[in-house]
Amino acid sequence: MNSSEKKKLVMLVSRVPAKLDKGDKLRAFYQIKHLSARYDIYLICLDTESESYNLKNLDQYCKEIKIFRIGRWSKMFQLLKAWVTGVPYQVAYFYNPSIKKKIHQYISFIQPDHIYSQLIRTAEYVKNIHSIPKTLDYMDAFSKGVERRIEHVNFLMRPLFKSEHKRLLKYESLIFEYFDKKTIISDIDREFIFHVNRKQIEIVSNGIDESFFDLPSKWNNQGKVLFTGNMSYPPNVKASEFIENRLAVKAKDLQFVIAGANSEKLNKLAVPNVECTGWVEDIREVYKEARVFIAPMFIGTGVQNKILEAMAMGLPIITTDLGNKPLGAGIESEILVANTEDEFIEQIRRVMKNKELYDKLSSNGREFVRLRFSWQKSVQKLIELMTN
Numbered sequence: 058m059n060s061s062e063k064k065k066l067v068m069l070v071s072r073v074p075a076k077l078d079k080g081d082k083l084r085a086f087y088q089i090k091h092l093s094a095r096y097d098i099y100l101i102c103l104d105t106e107s108e109s110y111n112l113k114n115l116d117q118y119c120k121e122i123k124i125f126r127i128g129r130w131s132k133m134f135q136l137l138k139a140w141v142t143g144v145p146y147q148v149a150y151f152y153n154p155s156i157k158k159k160i161h162q163y164i165s166f167i168q169p170d171h172i173y174s175q176l177i178r179t180a181e182y183v184k185n186i187h188s189i190p191k192t193l194d195y196m197d198a199f200s201k202g203v204e205r206r207i208e209h210v211n212f213l214m215r216p217l218f219k220s221e222h223k224r225l226l227k228y229e230s231l232i233f234e235y236f237d238k239k240t241i242i243s244d245i246d247r248e249f250i251f252h253v254n255r256k257q258i259e260i261v262s263n264g265i266d267e268s269f270f271d272l273p274s275k276w277n278n279q280g281k282v283l284f285t286g287n288m289s290y291p292p293n294v295k296a297s298e299f300i301e302n303r304l305a306v307k308a309k310d311l312q313f314v315i316a317g318a319n320s321e322k323l324n325k326l327a328v329p330n331v332e333c334t335g336w337v338e339d340i341r342e343v344y345k346e347a348r349v350f351i352a353p354m355f356i357g358t359g360v361q362n363k364i365l366e367a368m369a370m371g372l373p374i375i376t377t378d379l380g381n382k383p384l385g386a387g388i389e390s391e392i393l394v395a396n397t398e399d400e401f402i403e404q405i406r407r408v409m410k411n412k413e414l415y416d417k418l419s420s421n422g423r424e425f426v427r428l429r430f431s432w433q434k435s436v437q438k439l440i441e442l443m444t445n
Contacts, residue, residue, distance in 0.1 A: 064170040065120075066096035066443075069160070071151050071178040073102040073124060075110040078287050078318040078336065080362050081196060084242075084263055085175055086115070091436035093118040099167050101160060103127060103151050103179065123163060125156045144181075145224040147199055151178040161186070171443050177225075177232055184235035192443055193236040195258065197358040198249035200225035205356040206291060226251055233258075238442050242360050243383035249358070261439050263360050264432030270341065270369035280348020281312045281332075282405055283372070285340060285363045288319035292357030299353045303398040305331045311405060316343040344370040348415075349408050351401060354380035360430075368392075368426045373418035375404045385429075391421045 074085040089098055097120040104126045112122060131153045139149035160182050164172065172183050172191040180193060203222045210218055230252045233239060240261040241247045247258050284300055286293035297315050305313050305328045313331045321335030337343055344350075350367035354376060360383045364374055374386075375393045386392035393408070395401040408415050 063097045067099045067169040068173045069101045069179045070175045087432040180232045191236045192238040195241040198246040201249040202358040245383040264435045265369045281314045283314045283347035285316045296353045308402045352376040352380045368422040371419040373408045391425045
């Protein structure tokens, strides 16, 4: 499709999807990639990290990229203001009124056919634009994620988290009315958006780049046990601590690998059978060296990209009930479930010793991801939603 035939889409994201080290960045990047076949994309990125970015991969899919940096003092002021107004801190942290004015001016200049706003963090910037159709991607139910963290945080922080939970519950419901279309990552997350018409929120799942992960693992009963993720994300930190402090200590014969951004800061106990790699440029390399993938997710929401990637690589997956619920994989046929340290160790040993079980999980898992989680199919559903 020629550029002159394409419609204009303004896409607003809360982080720059250049380095794909977080789930929202990964989702944004692949949506941009596939949406670019139908739209001229004008990407607006908020930047709270003040980093320098390599935009080479993004440039090829975007008509234009605008990055608005939110400074430290702005973040502090908006957080203090939110304490009084009742706006969720999650939203206030990413908000700046002068940037909002610039975004409105830019949108007025572009005159897009549609505005796509990723996460409630960005909603304040465009919620009052009524002349252009808008879609909000909730992605996850933030309120539920915060609620699950309450019992795990320091008791001094619990009142803050309880307050944020209430703020998010209210905001997720109120912001519903400002957007024409709404999407979310799973039906489980949709049930936690407490709006009377929440069934109108369409499920637009995450996906997998099949060609990128087309390197199936092979059985080996001496292989490594892998977990991956960005360790600035509390659910991943919780999972890593569970691996280090409990699984690795109890099962000293097993070799665990924790890979991903900031993982090099882990392993404070210097557990000899835990390797923390830090950021890995090509995550397929650590998947290829592993024989089992575990995802001990006890807090958090949404479909975990790490599980989809590992499945696509043919690795047997062991996760918790919480990790599998939004995924919906068949237990014992496509995935294994464990919720305690003893259950995780038992399941790991089962896979290590049983080639038949390994092959079944590997084959069925790859097929499950191939049929259910395709970026192309996911984005096609998004396109149909935005054009109808």
